[in-house]
Amino acid sequence: MTSQTTAIDPVCGMTVDPAQASAADLGVEHEGQTYYFCGKGCKLEFIDDPAKYLSPDYTPSMEM
Amino acid sequence: MTSSATTLNRSDFPVEGMTCASCVNRIERYLRKVDGVVDATVNLATESASVYYDASGVTPADLERAVEAAGYVARIDQAQTSIAAGEVRARPSTGSDGATTSGQLAGMEAPVAPAVAGGSERSYQQRHLEDVRRRLIVATLLTIPILGGLARMTIAPFLPALLTDPWFQLALATPVQFYAGWPFYLGAWRALKHLSSDMNTLIAVGTSAAYIYSASAILAPGFFRAAGLATDESLPLYFDTAAAIITLILLGRFLEARARSHTSDAIRKLIGLQPRTARVIRDGIERDLPIEQVLRGDLVVVRPGEKVAVDGIVREGRSAVDESMITGEPMPVTKATGAEVIGATLNTTGSFRIEATRVGRDTVLAQIVRLVQEAQGSKAPIQRLADIVTSYFVPVVLVIAAATFAVWFAFGPQPAFNLALLNTVAVLIIACPCALGLATPTSIMVGTGKGAENGILFRNAEALERLHKVGAVVLDKTGTLTEGKPRVTDVLTVAGSPAEDELLRLVAVAERGSQHPLGEALVRYVTEERGLDVGDAESFDSVPGEGIRARVDGREVVVGRAGFLVEEAVELGDLPAQGQELAAAGKTPVFVAIDGRAAAVLAVADTLKPGSVTAVAELHRLGLEVAMLTGDNEITARAIAREAGVDRVLADVRPDEKAAQVRRLQAEGKIVAMVGDGINDAPALARADVGVAIGTGTDVAIESASVTLMSGDLRALVTAIDLSRATMRNIKQNLFWAFAYNAALIPVAAGVLYPFTGVLLDPILAAAAMALSSVTVVSNALRLRRFSPASAASLLEPRLQSAATG
Numbered sequence: 001m002t003s004q005t006t007a008i009d010p011v012c013g014m015t016v017d018p019a020q021a022s023a024a025d026l027g028v029e030h031e032g033q034t035y036y037f038c039g040k041g042c043k044l045e046f047i048d049d050p051a052k053y054l055s056p057d058y059t060p061s062m063e064m
Numbered sequence: 065m066t067s068s069a070t071t072l073n074r075s076d077f078p079v080e081g082m083t084c085a086s087c088v089n090r091i092e093r094y095l096r097k098v099d100g101v102v103d104a105t106v107n108l109a110t111e112s113a114s115v116y117y118d119a120s121g122v123t124p125a126d127l128e129r130a131v132e133a134a135g136y137v138a139r140i141d142q143a144q145t146s147i148a149a150g151e152v153r154a155r156p157s158t159g160s161d162g163a164t165t166s167g168q169l170a171g172m173e174a175p176v177a178p179a180v181a182g183g184s185e186r187s188y189q190q191r192h193l194e195d196v197r198r199r200l201i202v203a204t205l206l207t208i209p210i211l212g213g214l215a216r217m218t219i220a221p222f223l224p225a226l227l228t229d230p231w232f233q234l235a236l237a238t239p240v241q242f243y244a245g246w247p248f249y250l251g252a253w254r255a256l257k258h259l260s261s262d263m264n265t266l267i268a269v270g271t272s273a274a275y276i277y278s279a280s281a282i283l284a285p286g287f288f289r290a291a292g293l294a295t296d297e298s299l300p301l302y303f304d305t306a307a308a309i310i311t312l313i314l315l316g317r318f319l320e321a322r323a324r325s326h327t328s329d330a331i332r333k334l335i336g337l338q339p340r341t342a343r344v345i346r347d348g349i350e351r352d353l354p355i356e357q358v359l360r361g362d363l364v365v366v367r368p369g370e371k372v373a374v375d376g377i378v379r380e381g382r383s384a385v386d387e388s389m390i391t392g393e394p395m396p397v398t399k400a401t402g403a404e405v406i407g408a409t410l411n412t413t414g415s416f417r418i419e420a421t422r423v424g425r426d427t428v429l430a431q432i433v434r435l436v437q438e439a440q441g442s443k444a445p446i447q448r449l450a451d452i453v454t455s456y457f458v459p460v461v462l463v464i465a466a467a468t469f470a471v472w473f474a475f476g477p478q479p480a481f482n483l484a485l486l487n488t489v490a491v492l493i494i495a496c497p498c499a500l501g502l503a504t505p506t507s508i509m510v511g512t513g514k515g516a517e518n519g520i521l522f523r524n525a526e527a528l529e530r531l532h533k534v535g536a537v538v539l540d541k542t543g544t545l546t547e548g549k550p551r552v553t554d555v556l557t558v559a560g561s562p563a564e565d566e567l568l569r570l571v572a573v574a575e576r577g578s579q580h581p582l583g584e585a586l587v588r589y590v591t592e593e594r595g596l597d598v599g600d601a602e603s604f605d606s607v608p609g610e611g612i613r614a615r616v617d618g619r620e621v622v623v624g625r626a627g628f629l630v631e632e633a634v635e636l637g638d639l640p641a642q643g644q645e646l647a648a649a650g651k652t653p654v655f656v657a658i659d660g661r662a663a664a665v666l667a668v669a670d671t672l673k674p675g676s677v678t679a680v681a682e683l684h685r686l687g688l689e690v691a692m693l694t695g696d697n698e699i700t701a702r703a704i705a706r707e708a709g710v711d712r713v714l715a716d717v718r719p720d721e722k723a724a725q726v727r728r729l730q731a732e733g734k735i736v737a738m739v740g741d742g743i744n745d746a747p748a749l750a751r752a753d754v755g756v757a758i759g760t761g762t763d764v765a766i767e768s769a770s771v772t773l774m775s776g777d778l779r780a781l782v783t784a785i786d787l788s789r790a791t792m793r794n795i796k797q798n799l800f801w802a803f804a805y806n807a808a809l810i811p812v813a814a815g816v817l818y819p820f821t822g823v824l825l826d827p828i829l830a831a832a833a834m835a836l837s838s839v840t841v842v843s844n845a846l847r848l849r850r851f852s853p854a855s856a857a858s859l860l861e862p863r864l865q866s867a868a869t870g
Contacts, residue, residue, distance in 0.1 A: 012084045012085065020260075040081050041086055041091070042087070
């Protein structure tokens with residue numbers, strides 16, 4: 001029962017399933033948009049500094 | 065940089081909750097911020113952290129708090145702490161949180177093998193394996209008597225009556241169901257929280273149905289009689305079914321876990337390559353030290369027959385070193401002063417001293433291990449497909465199971481309830497796609513490990529999969545097909561020009577300021593082979609891609625392409641014709657004019673690597689189209705291409721145009737692999753479907769490449785493609801076997817054959833079939849371990865030939 005649409009984790013670039021992510025409390029709302037994360041780490045990184053990860057200069061990667 | 069001798073502790077503990085590599089970085093950052101922590105390394109694959117800290121200032125509880133602050137759980141109660149003795153050189157970190165320091169330590173992370181810093185370490189894998197084994201043993205011991213009861217009722221009536229006593233069976237079945245079978249409940253629950261179902265759901269539901277029914281029959285028999293569901297005095301029990309299913313499925317899981325630890329053999333072998341001690345010279349004293357204590361900059365002695373301890377540069381002495389365990393290159397490589405050596409390689413008969421350049425987790429070996437581990441944990445696209453199929457499969461099976469129950473209960477012969485129950489359980493069990501989850505990962509692990517053994521590093525499973533579909537290979541000429549060291553081969557002077565030596569000296573002085581490889585080759589030739597002194601030019605001017613102009617000893621010197629000289633108003637006479645001849649021989653002609661008059665044409669050639677011709681032939685044998693990419697002129701390029709056997713030539717390509725050329729080929733509908741040196745060709749490698757970096761051995765983690773050939777030999781590409789195809793074949797075989805069992809037997813389990821042949825699938829047999837399919841898949845995946853490079857024979861041939869003729 002996984003959904004067909006996918007989302008991209010803005011921090012690490014991994015593809016996540018929004019349904020599973022929101023079920024696991026890995027979705028965050030920011031300025032009207034909901035973002036989904038692969039795990040707690042990326043979610044917390046995002047919450048710490050949303051502007052950094054949403055800036056067009058930021059390339060999602062796993063190196064920080 | 066301060067250096068202090070401190071006693072450090074090292075703590076290894078599991079960390080839970082990580083999902084991707086950025087979690088790793090986050091946790092490492094938080095740990096390093098703790099005052100007194102010198103270094104922290106977190107491993108995603110093993111879900112553990114290794115922290116080096118000053119015991120006088122830091123407690124494990126501090127580490128736990130740091131991990132929690134990062135948002136994760138540290139199982140500090142399971143920490144293994146040991147003393148990491150030795151000197152620590154503290155260096156400031158380069159992060160924006162400038163307050164942290166991290167130490168430069170020797171000693172490698174060994175997540176699967178015993179830790180090098182003393183004390184043993186059990187990885188997550190080991191713990192999982194032991195956990196499954198424990199449950200399996202318990203389940204087996206308890207299930208046998210239960211099955212004894214079944215035997216007594218059917219084939220062996222002489223067995224003790226206790227075995228069929230319902231309470232006895234209940235007593236044995238309960239721990240099997242809830243202790244041994246606990247992982248299935250846990251898995252089903254986790255899936256349920258995400259509103260999905262997986263194989264654990266199937267097993268949990270199936271075995272619970274059998275167990276609950278049987279338990280109820282003992283504890284509340286009246287209910288069944290009253291409902292008219294039972295006709296006998298004693299109700300049949302199905303504890304044997306539930307218990308046997310759990311035991312058999314656990315057996316499958318145990319074999320899977322064991323196979324996983326075997327497939328890490330490649331990594332364990334790699335780690336085992338590292339020697340335990342090194343002979344270090346410090347303050348004039350030569351002594352043996354544990355390898356963790358070797359520091360960057362130390363002078364290390366390597367004696368005959370010894371393994372090189374760490375990465376370094378030869379400072380004294382000379383020998384031949386066998387690098388096959390790292391690069392896959394079987395012939396020993398000569399190392400003299402200034403040469404780089406790799407830790408864990410084997411010295412042959414000479415001896416030498418090196419200055420250590422990389423130690424501990426920075427060594428090439430450590431990088432390879434990390435790379436392979438990450439690749440082994442990664443998902444291949446085909447696996448994602450299998451996952452999607454599974455996610456639809458399970459709900460469908462649940463529906464079929466429900467339908468089976470309904471049909472049998474409503475229309476089936478007596479005892480309807482029992483038969484319905486049995487068949488439903490059989491359907492649930494036989495449909496379990498356990499092997500499906502195994503099919504791909506096991507092969508991937510074996511495949512990437514095999515690659516590493518042969519000096520081929522796949523960055524991830526996707527690279528391993530993509531390589532098998534490649535239809536065209538683009539080879540960068542310089543450094544891939546050719547040695548990358550151009551040499552001057554011909555000097556053709558014009559009558560009336562200065563004497564050859566003088567002419568060459570002028571050219572060399574002029575080219576001294578040039579960064580161009582051709583210019584460097586000219587200078588090398590003049591200084592090394594002609595032994596002439598080369599001074600400085602009075603003036604120098606270069607036109608990129610065309611030539612240079614310089615004033616040497618009052619004379620005007622022009623060196624470059626024919627067209628460049630013409631533009632400089634030089635009459636070339638018949639020099640261009642001579643140049644064409646040289647080009648047709650695969651050399652690059654370079655024209656020289658002194659004081660406005662044509663003086664000579666020089667030829668510079670870059671020889672093909674020994675394996676190139678064979679490699680191209682083998683690539684053709686594999687059915688691939690081979691193209692060559694070069695900045696050389698058309699004629700020279702074609703000559704070299706002819707010699708190498710290449711199909712297509714893309715000449716006069718400027719470095720920034722390479723990626724576009726790759727795209728052109730892709731536009732023709734081909735899957736393109738690009739082979740280059742990883743540094744200059746980075747954009748083109750990134751653009752290709754599979755980027756292959758042909759390394760020199762020490763540059764392991766080439767970011768832009770999906771595949772790295774550590775031996776620098778193009779023939780390794782052939783091996784890589786062979787391996788990729790073999791692995792994909794293996795995966796497809798596995799997927800077939802994993803699925804075939806299920807698909808074929810579901811109808812049988814549902815009772816489709818019953819009306820015709822009276823054949824039903826006993827749930828126990830269903831579980832046995834599932835275990836068998838797991839075994840089949842795992843065994844087949846391990847077959848891949850027998851892969852060996854087909855061209856191993858041809859790797860030796862050319863060298864034997866040259867030994868005979870040379």
